[in-house]
Amino acid sequence: MLGAAIVHPDLKEVIPLAPEFIIKQDGQSKNDCERNAAKRFFDSLRKDHPHLPVIITEDALSSNAPHIREAEKYNLHYILGVKKGDHPFLFRKVEEAQENGEAVQFELVDNDNPQKTHRFLLVNHLPLNESNQDLLINFLEYWEITSEKTQHFSWVTDFTITKGNSYELMRGGRARWKWDRMRSLFRDFAFKSMRMLYEALFYGMKFQPPIILYDDD
Template sequence: MPTPTKSNQIQPAQVYQQLVLPALAPCAKGDSRRKNASYTALDALKSGYAIFHLKAPSLFGFRPKLAIEKQNLHSVYGIDRIPSDNGLRDILDRLTAQDLNEGFHRVLPFLESQQVAPTYRYWNEHYVVSVDGVQHQCSNKVKCSYCLERRHQNGTVSYSHSMLSGALVCPKQRPVFVVDNEPIVRQDGETKNDCERSAAKRFFARQATVNSDRSMVYVLDTLYACAPIVTLITQSSPQWKYLINAKESGSKYLFEQFDELNARGKVRWKMKRRKGGSYELGYTNDVALNKSNEGMRVNVLYCRVKEASDKEVVFSYLTNIELHHSNLMAVLEMGRSRWKIENEVFNTLKNQEYNYGHNYDHGKENLATNFAYLMMLAFTADQLLECCNRAFGRVLKKLRTRIKLWEVQRSVMLTTVMDNLDEVWRKMLEMCGLRVMQI
């Protein structure tokens, strides 16, 4: 993790004011209710964000029971009136999900403005974005017109919502930042299920309008080792690279070419020893992606890793990065960083009290998706503090677990009048017996 310096120290209140609120405000403008509605859409969005920022286990658990809670929700998050549970659901269900997702496009520019982004540039000054999908809502009874339907062998049907997300990662950094999302849901007017590849096409088409001028490496799993996705990435920007996991079962022709070239001595090999194991890397450039697309040429990296325990692991990737002896380890490290979106994003949301997968309610239109967005926005704000705020690191070191850290944060909101998030963190330092410093 980068050590916060004077140039990249980010304050909690700053994140909320400069990143979170600007992400919520455009979505609130899409409120189609009457002008004199009892509760504003912005208050509903702020309340939804606070639910996940405070790691409330449910809407009922978030509902303030004490006057001091209500006062702190107003002073810290700027919530004037908190809608009822049903009112909150109704408002968020009506708001356009895409408007809320656009807030994630502010994350990378914010990191750049705060001088944090340079620590996330890796090979040839490229940003690395890991892309993967995850299910966040599933029920055997509750459904809406956007649900994906899955029929099981026992005759039952499950209804679900999933999300394809892209996260800024770096092999040398732990914190990750969600920078874009695409719902995997039944599209308007469609009778067939959506799928990850279709969602990926929408994802990259939108990325082309947001990041076409940035040097990017998109890291994906084997599902995306196909001509439409490769074409979309390469044609979207000359500064974009892809790195896609490849398996022999799904890319048979690719591996046949690799084996034939290897038998002819055309595959170049390199041995590399590092702490924890040895690496045997083989690579070749300019082979056909598959039989149907002979003209689409890709480069292949194959790696056998023998760990200290004598266990052998194999990694294979196809890419448009020209491979040579000097960049093999960097390419391999970027490829393996694909797991960060699973380990650091999805698993954290599932296991660190964000309550990912908990049914806060399904809704009829956009509620499930908007709840997922608000949760990821709160996670991104927390990641920013973990990356670039000394107070976060000191409190976490003292308490040892993030779950305990969230408990202390909630206790401050229950017991002490606070003016903003900076004061919340000062109080947390004090409660942990740590010297109170400038946040």
């Protein structure tokens, strides 16, 4: 099933939303998939919350043109993970922007830990990929550097990125770990197998919302 939850970088609470099951729909000959489930989820979300300001944050599997266009259709902002191996064209454009002096790079020392450095690279108005050059996104790359290790992340977003909002966008993109952590805990302690989940659903157990912490696996 496709699960989703409301998270915020400043809050520890995770509020699960109603899941969207990945099953063959009535009247359809093809099997269902995560992308189609996401379309139905966006539609349901906007029917239930037509005016709620929403920013979706997902892993790198989501940074594809059909998914982004669907999010835009429902007026959903996005901060989506992106990987060089999946988007070589985009990362070449980033390198070209650096060579041409069009990329912005800067560092911030962490307010709470002077031994931690936040390094950013940002480029606005780049084509997502070679096949969808009309779909322009904004690119943010980030390194968290300490004496022990360096963590690296990159995202695409519809927000125009500046030195002033890069830190907050980074925190928004990384807020997804709250969902991953909660989903992992639920898997470990609530259900040892999907078979148990299916049996529980079949026999009509009255679940609390955390059942949606199962993603599509």
